[in-house]
Amino acid sequence: MVEYRSFRLLAAVPRDFGVALRPHIASTVAAMIQEVRGTVPDYAQPLRGVFGKVLLGSVEYAVQHCVDSMGTPDQPHEHWVEFFRRRGRLEFTEGRNLDALQDSATIGARVAWRSMHPAVVQAGVDPDIVSITAEAIFAYVDELCATAIEGYQRAQAEAEGTVPVRRRRLLELIAKAPEGSARSIAELAGGAGWPLPETAAMVALERRPGAAEFPVDLLGDGVLAELDGPEPHLLSSDPDTDLAPLADRLDGWRAAVSPVVPLADAPAALRTARRALRLSTAAVPGPIIWCRDHLATLWLLAEDFLAAELARRSLDPFASLGEKQRERLSETLLVWLESRGSAPEIASQLGVHPHTVRNRLRQLENLFGDRLRDADDRLGIQLALRAQRLMQAQLHGDDESG
Known part of the structure; x- marks a missing residue:
C-alpha cells in the first residue's frame, strides 16, 4: 500500500502559498501537456476523443488537487486515490505499459515546478517553505505513479492467464488502429503470445x-x-x-x-x-x-451517392423514357460499350434479333449523339451502367432475402 507522505508535506505548506499558485494552474497545465505530448511518444496524439479527455482531465486533476492540498490538513484524498487507480487500469486496458504514464508524470512535475517557480520567487516565500514544497510535489508525483501502478497491477492480475481476452483486445486495437497505436499493438501482441x-x-x-x-x-x-x-x-x-x-x-x-x-x-x-x-x-x-x-x-459501389450522381450525369438522356424502354436500351448500350461488337454479335449476347439491336443503336445515337464518340463520356456511361446494374442486383437480392 502507498503511504502518501506527500499529503502530510503539502498540508504543512502555508495555505497562502497554495492561494498564490491558483492563478497559474491553467497555464501550468497547458505547459505540462505540451511538454508531455512532445516528449512521450505514446501521448503524441491529437487531443480529441477519449484520449484527449483522459489526458487533459488527469493533468488538470493532479495539479488542482496538489494545490488544494497545500495548507489543508483535512483535504479528502479518497477520490484522488481511486481516480489514479482507474487511470492505471486504463493504461492496462489500452495495451500500454506504465512507462508512458511514469515518464509523463515525471516530466509534468518538472514543468510544473519550472512554470510556478517565478510566482514563488516573486512572492518572497521563505526558502525553507520552498524546499518543503518542492519535496512535497516530487513525492506527490511518485505516489501518483505508485497509485496508478496499483490499479494497473490489479487489472493485470484479473486478466492474468486470459490470453483470449488479450487477443480480443489486440484485434479491437488493430481494427480501429488509433493514431500512435503501433507501439501499444506490438506490446499487447507480445503479451498475448501472438507473432505480429x-x-x-x-x-x-x-x-x-x-x-x-x-x-x-x-x-x-x-x-x-x-x-x-x-x-x-x-x-x-x-x-x-x-x-x-x-x-x-x-x-x-x-x-x-x-x-x-x-x-x-x-x-x-x-x-x-x-x-x-x-x-x-x-x-x-x-x-x-x-x-x-x-x-x-x-x-x-463504395459510395452509393457517388454511383447515383454518376448515373444522373451520364445517363440523363434516359430520363424521359419509360422504365421498360430504358431497361432495354441500357442493356444494349452496356453490351455495345463493353464489346464494341457488331449488331449480330450484340444480338447473340442479348438473345434478340440483329434488326432489334440496329433499331436500339439508332435510338441510342439519337439520345447520346457525340457523347458516344468521346472516350471520357463513354467511360462515364459504362461505369454508370455497370454500377446501376450492380445496385439493381443488390436490391433484388435484398428483396429475396427479406
Whole structure:
C-alpha cells in the first residue's frame, strides 16, 4: 500500500502559498501537456476523443488537487486515490505499459515546478517553505505513479492467464488502429503470445438466422477472432490457408475476405470486407467472398451517392423514357460499350434479333449523339451502367432475402 507522505508535506505548506499558485494552474497545465505530448511518444496524439479527455482531465486533476492540498490538513484524498487507480487500469486496458504514464508524470512535475517557480520567487516565500514544497510535489508525483501502478497491477492480475481476452483486445486495437497505436499493438501482441505480422487480411462475418455456432475450432492459432459482437470478424495473416478448412463448414455464415494489406490499413480493409457482405449474392456470390476477385465491383459501389450522381450525369438522356424502354436500351448500350461488337454479335449476347439491336443503336445515337464518340463520356456511361446494374442486383437480392 502507498503511504502518501506527500499529503502530510503539502498540508504543512502555508495555505497562502497554495492561494498564490491558483492563478497559474491553467497555464501550468497547458505547459505540462505540451511538454508531455512532445516528449512521450505514446501521448503524441491529437487531443480529441477519449484520449484527449483522459489526458487533459488527469493533468488538470493532479495539479488542482496538489494545490488544494497545500495548507489543508483535512483535504479528502479518497477520490484522488481511486481516480489514479482507474487511470492505471486504463493504461492496462489500452495495451500500454506504465512507462508512458511514469515518464509523463515525471516530466509534468518538472514543468510544473519550472512554470510556478517565478510566482514563488516573486512572492518572497521563505526558502525553507520552498524546499518543503518542492519535496512535497516530487513525492506527490511518485505516489501518483505508485497509485496508478496499483490499479494497473490489479487489472493485470484479473486478466492474468486470459490470453483470449488479450487477443480480443489486440484485434479491437488493430481494427480501429488509433493514431500512435503501433507501439501499444506490438506490446499487447507480445503479451498475448501472438507473432505480429507485417500484413494481414480482415474477414467480415455475417450470421444468418438459425445458423449454427461458428466453427472456431477450425481456425489456426494465428487467427484473431471477435465472434460475440454485433459485427463479428477475424484477422488472418494467411487467409488462403487459414480459411480453407471453413469452405464447407460455414453452415449459415457468410464471410468476406479483404485483400492482404499492411497492418496499418486493417481498418480500411475491414470496411471493404463489410461492404462486400452488404452486396447481394447476385452481385458477389459465395459463402466466402474474396474481395480481391471483385475489386471493380466494390470500388463502383463504395459510395452509393457517388454511383447515383454518376448515373444522373451520364445517363440523363434516359430520363424521359419509360422504365421498360430504358431497361432495354441500357442493356444494349452496356453490351455495345463493353464489346464494341457488331449488331449480330450484340444480338447473340442479348438473345434478340440483329434488326432489334440496329433499331436500339439508332435510338441510342439519337439520345447520346457525340457523347458516344468521346472516350471520357463513354467511360462515364459504362461505369454508370455497370454500377446501376450492380445496385439493381443488390436490391433484388435484398428483396429475396427479406
